[in-house]
Amino acid sequence: MTATKILTRNFERADSHTLAAYRETGGYAAWQKAETLEPAAITEEVKQSNLRGLGGAGFPTGTKWSFIPKHHAGPVYLVINADEGEPGTFKDRYLLERDPHALIEGMLIAARAIRSATGFVYIRGEYIEPWRRFSAAVKEAYDAGYLGRGFDVVVHRGAGAYICGEETGLISSLEGKKGWPKLKPPFPAIKGAFGAPTIVNNVETICCVPHILTRGAAWFAALGTKTQGGTRMYSVSGRVRRPGVYEASVAITLRALIDDLAGGVTGNGRLKAVVPGGSSAAILRADEIDVTMDVDGLRNAGTMAGSAGVIVMDETVSIPEALMVVARFYAHESCGQCTPCRESTGWIYKMVRRIVEGRGRKDDLDTILDVARRGAGTTICAFYDGAVGPYVSYIEKFRAEFEALIPR
Amino acid sequence: MTAPTVAFSEAQLAEVRRLQGLYPDGRAALLPALHLAQETFGHISLEVEEYVARLFDLTPAHVHEVVTFYTLFFREPKGRHVVAVCHNLSCHLAGAPEIVAHVRRRLGVDVGETTDDGRVTLQSVECLCACEHAPMMQVDDRYELDLTPEKVDRILEGLR
C-alpha cells in the first residue's frame, strides 16, 4: 500500500502556510459550505465519516460533539490539543507549521457544529516556530474576515509538562493552574474549560473536518476500515532509512509503513521490535507487524493506535535499555496526584535501571510486573495505564533479554 | 509593604491586561504572563512570583505552585543561552547519550548546571517531538536537528 496525501497534500509547497496558497488549493470552500448547513447536519456528516480522534484515545469525533448539551444557554468552548508530547510523535508540528489554515477552517466548522463562539488552541511551550506560524495564520484569518465574525480563536502557549496533553490536565492548565488531570465524569463536554461544555480535539482530527465536508462522509469512510475512516499521519522514527511523517490510510499495515514508506530497517537491517502508537503503546515483536494501523486493528493486537508515533528498533537495540529510557520519562512526567502512579513510576524506573546496570535481582522482573499491574485502572487519568503498557509488554515479550542482565 | 523591585513597563502591563481580556476568567492568562515575566526578568524569583500574584489577584502560593509545575519556568538565574538535549527514546536510539556526554565535556558542566561565565545552561529533556531528526536539541528558540559532535561544536561556538 502507498501513501495517500490528503492532510499533507500541500506540504511540498514552500508557501503552504499562507492564506494565499491555502485558498489557491480550495481552502475555506468547506467553511462556505458549512455555513449553509445546520449544526446537527455537520455533526451527522462527521459521524457518518467514521472519523476517530487522532490524539490518542481514538474516540469517534461526531459522537463526542453530540455530547454537548442540546439547549445549553451559556458559552461552549472548542479546545484544540496542540500539546503534542507523546514520545515518537511529531505530526501536529507539521500541520501547525505547514497547513495552519486547515486547522483554522476545521475549527470554524467544528465550532458551528457545537455552537461555540470561542476556540482555544493550546500549543506546547517548546513549539516556538509552530506557535509563530500558527499565530500568523490566525492574524491572516482575522484580516480576511474568517475569524472575528461569530468565532474567535485564542492561541495559548503551554510551559512544559507532558501531562497537559491529557484533556482534563490541559483544561486545568488553560485555566492558569498547574496541569492536574481531573476525575471523569463529568466529561469536558458537560463541564470543561471555565466550567462550560467543552470539546477537546487533536489538531489532526480537526484538520480532517474540511475534507469530510467538501468530499463527503462516504468518501472519507471508504478511505479506511469498517470502523474508522480516513487517513492519518504516521510519525516514523528510530532505526529506519527514511524517518519522517507519512500519510496513508488507517488500513495500512505496520509492515508496509516501515518497509514501503519509511524505507526499511537500518542498524543491522533486521527488525526486533516496534512501538506502534507513541511510547505509551505496548511494544510489538518483529513477527507481530502484519496488523492494520487502525484503532481496532491495533487494539486486537494487544496494543494501541495512540498518536501513531511509530518507533522502530533493529536487533542491535537493547530492549531493557529502551525500557529504562521510557520508564525515566514516566517517572519524570507523573503529575503526582495519585499514589500508585507517583510511587510506581519512580520505583519501576529505579528497578529497570538497576537491572540495566547489572545489579538486578532474581525476583525483580516479577516484582515490576506485579507492581505495574496492581495500579492499572485505579488512577485519575490514563497516564499511568500508558506507562503500564510498555512496562508489561517490554518485559513479557523480551524477558530472556532482561534475565540475561541479572547476575545469577 | 516594601516597594517592588521588579515591575513591568506600562506597555507590558497593558499587554497583561490584553491577555487577561482574552479569557472568560482573566486568571487564565497566568501562563502567558509568566512567559512574559521570564523574558523580562530572566527567571522567576519569589519576588517575581509575588509581583505577578498581585497583578492577578492570586495568592503567591498559587503562583508558586504553577511556576514549579512547569519545566520551562526557571526559578534560578539561567545562562544567556539554554541548551536542552532530548534524551527520550528515538533520540536515545540515534545516540543521544553520546551527544549529552559531548556537550557536557565541551561546556565543562553537568546537566542542570550553568557555565561559570553565565553563557550556557545545559539541560537534558524529554521528547521535543522532532524525533525524525534525532538526535536533536533545543537551543533557546531554535530546534537543532540531526546532531553530530561536529555540528554540536559549531552550534556551541556560535553562542556568545
Ligand SMILES: Cc1cc2nc3c(=O)[nH]c(=O)nc-3n(C[C@H](O)[C@H](O)[C@H](O)COP(=O)(O)O)c2cc1C
Ligand atoms: C497522558 C496523556 C497524554 C496525552 N497527550 C496528548 C497530546 O499530546 N495530544 C493530543 O491530542 N492528545 C493527547 N492525549 C489525549 C487527550 O486526552 C484527548 O483524548 C484528545 O486530545 C482528544 O482529541 P481527539 O478526540 O481529537 O483525539 C493524551 C492523553 C493522555 C492520557
Ligand code: SF4
Ligand atoms: S495517573 Fe498519574 S499523571 Fe494521571 S492524574 Fe494520576 S498521578 Fe497524575
Ligand code: FES
Ligand atoms: S525522542 Fe528526541 S525528539 Fe522525540
